[in-house]
Amino acid sequence: MQVSQSNGSFKQPLFSVDAVLFSIVDSKLSVLLVDRAIAPYKGCWALPGGYVDVDIDTCTDSTARRKLKEKTGVEPPYLEQLQSFSGADRDPRGYSVTLAYYALVGYQLVSSNVHTVDDAKWWDIASLADLNLAFDHQLIIESALHRVQQKSLYSMLPVYCLAKQFTIAQLKLAIEIIIGKSIQRKSLIRRIEASDMFELMDQKIASGGRLAQVYQLKENVDLISFERNFSR
Amino acid sequence: MQVSQSNGSFKQPLFSVDAVLFSIVDSKLSVLLVDRAIAPYKGCWALPGGYVDVDIDTCTDSTARRKLKEKTGVEPPYLEQLQSFSGADRDPRGYSVTLAYYALVGYQLVSSNVHTVDDAKWWDIASLADLNLAFDHQLIIESALHRVQQKSLYSMLPVYCLAKQFTIAQLKLAIEIIIGKSIQRKSLIRRIEASDMFELMDQKIASGGRLAQVYQLKENVDLISFERNFSR
DNA sequence: TTATATAGTGTCTTAATGACACAAATATAG
DNA sequence: CTATATTTGTGTCATTAAGACACTATATAA
Numbered sequence: 444m445q446v447s448q449s450n451g452s453f454k455q456p457l458f459s460v461d462a463v464l465f466s467i468v469d470s471k472l473s474v475l476l477v478d479r480a481i482a483p484y485k486g487c488w489a490l491p492g493g494y495v496d497v498d499i500d501t502c503t504d505s506t507a508r509r510k511l512k513e514k515t516g517v518e519p520p521y522l523e524q525l526q527s528f529s530g531a532d533r534d535p536r537g538y539s540v541t542l543a544y545y546a547l548v549g550y551q552l553v554s555s556n557v558h559t560v561d562d563a564k565w566w567d568i569a570s571l572a573d574l575n576l577a578f579d580h581q582l583i584i585e586s587a588l589h590r591v592q593q594k595s596l597y598s599m600l601p602v603y604c605l606a607k608q609f610t611i612a613q614l615k616l617a618i619e620i621i622i623g624k625s626i627q628r629k630s631l632i633r634r635i636e637a638s639d640m641f642e643l644m645d646q647k648i649a650s651g652g653r654l655a656q657v658y659q660l661k662e663n664v665d666l667i668s669f670e671r672n673f674s675r
Numbered sequence: 676m677q678v679s680q681s682n683g684s685f686k687q688p689l690f691s692v693d694a695v696l697f698s699i700v701d702s703k704l705s706v707l708l709v710d711r712a713i714a715p716y717k718g719c720w721a722l723p724g725g726y727v728d729v730d731i732d733t734c735t736d737s738t739a740r741r742k743l744k745e746k747t748g749v750e751p752p753y754l755e756q757l758q759s760f761s762g763a764d765r766d767p768r769g770y771s772v773t774l775a776y777y778a779l780v781g782y783q784l785v786s787s788n789v790h791t792v793d794d795a796k797w798w799d800i801a802s803l804a805d806l807n808l809a810f811d812h813q814l815i816i817e818s819a820l821h822r823v824q825q826k827s828l829y830s831m832l833p834v835y836c837l838a839k840q841f842t843i844a845q846l847k848l849a850i851e852i853i854i855g856k857s858i859q860r861k862s863l864i865r866r867i868e869a870s871d872m873f874e875l876m877d878q879k880i881a882s883g884g885r886l887a888q889v890y891q892l893k894e895n896v897d898l899i900s901f902e903r904n905f906s907r
Numbered sequence: 908t909t910a911t912a913t914a915g916t917g918t919c920t921t922a923a924t925g926a927c928a929c930a931a932a933t934a935t936a937g
Numbered sequence: 938c939t940a941t942a943t944t945t946g947t948g949t950c951a952t953t954a955a956g957a958c959a960c961t962a963t964a965t966a967a
Contacts, residue, residue: 455689455727456729655913861927903924
């Protein structure tokens with residue numbers, strides 16, 4: 444037991460940060476889970492996460508980034524707050540609040556990294572139903588998945604699952620894997636032009652047929668939102 | 676000082692919940708602020724909020740609801756998590772995390788309530804720039820405002836600023852006040868029909884000309900999202 | 908050289924919103 | 938009581954971005 448800051452009268456809930464890291468592995472949308480080494484839920488798969496280190500983390504974003512880097516060796520190119528989950532029963536140690544983040548990363552970026560630890564593993568979305576996840580992490584993942592799917596309908600979010608340089612076909616496939624339906628190549632091209640987020644590289648890449656134009660994200664661009672969703 | 680639960684090794688940040696309550700007062704989008712009775716920021720205007728009471732609040736939503744009811748006497752018909760704000764410097768008492776909510780309520784619902792306390796006051800959005808708000812509450816309000824405006828472009832969110840029964844003209848005005856631009860009456864009518872969220876009342880209401888049809892929300896409906904935004 | 912595969916373009920269709928005129932119904936002024 | 942102004946509600950054409958899909962361009966492979 445340890446003395447913590449007081450708020451004057453109430454017990455504080457235990458506060459933690461968790462992250463749902465998405466990537467596309469073998470053409471399947473997947474999340475990174477870690478094998479819990481300690482109780483509670485020892486031996487269960489869980490989201491990467493932990494406590495804020497007030498001496499290191501400038502804010503909770505830093506905590507999420509730090510925890511993801513510990514497990515993957517890299518900082519994900521996209522990270523955003525999802526929402527918090529709280530209650531007396533979600534953790535057997537007592538009343539708790541966890542702030543969930545979601546992030547996307549290109550799989551080749553993670554797999555090429557030598558620091559990858561082996562207590563972490565990618566699970567494709569469909570296989571999660573059979574898995575007995577720690578805490579309410581099943582719910583958190585569902586919530587994150589929903590957010591990623593929605594946001595992929597009106598933004599270029601899925602680019603963050605790709606390598607730095609990519610083709611239209613690769614982006615199209617990433618979008619289709621994430622939202623679970625096919626889209627029109629033409630519609631995607633129109634959005635790429637309208638968004639002004641990408642630059643054409645001089646390079647072209649072989650793909651079995653005509654060479655494909657290579658694109659990459661411009662420096663310091665924000666994810667822009669379109670006025671309409673891809674139809675459902 | 677008081678002993679809190681341990682997480683094994685780290686100091687925990689101080690955790691609180693704040694809420695940005697919106698309503699339309701005198702045809703202006705406004706937020707409810709409270710006059711802080713204690714340090715820090717004593718005498719400053721601040722968002723209603725406080726600490727989770729682990730014995731009362733089933734989750735952080737309950738905390739937000741409880742705090743809003745203390746200040747307005749009613750529970751807002753719409754409440755949603757916004758995001759959390761954290762860091763070592765946002766509260767002079769030390770590293771802190773606050774989970775911000777936003778909510779909407781019909782002004783007549785609040786003003787008609789006898790329990791309204793007088794340390795709380797409605798401020799219209801435009802007047803906030805001059806005000807020196809406590810903590811990072813200025814930033815939180817801006818963030819909540821942005822969310823409410825965005826969501827009002829593709830949903831019927833603004834109905835929650837109205838009385839239980841309302842006319843199309845009232846809803847149109849609420850939307851226009853929130854998003855800051857005028858919309859087509861016809862477009863709104865089409866959305867009302869498409870959403871299937873509302874029921875026509877038998878009643879009609881005087882409005883200076885032809886009597887207006889009265890609508891109200893159906894029981895237990897969710898806020899549905901349209902595929903497009905109102906154009907900007 | 909020819910077949911096949913993938914990349915990119917042209918263009919018609921579709922669907923929801925914007926614009927706006929017009930009809931219906933009510934209040935008010937004279 | 939009548940005329941006029943005002944607000945509600947409808948009809949319909951224009952606009953815009955996405956969907957569908959054919960067609961052209963350019964590569965590889967047999």
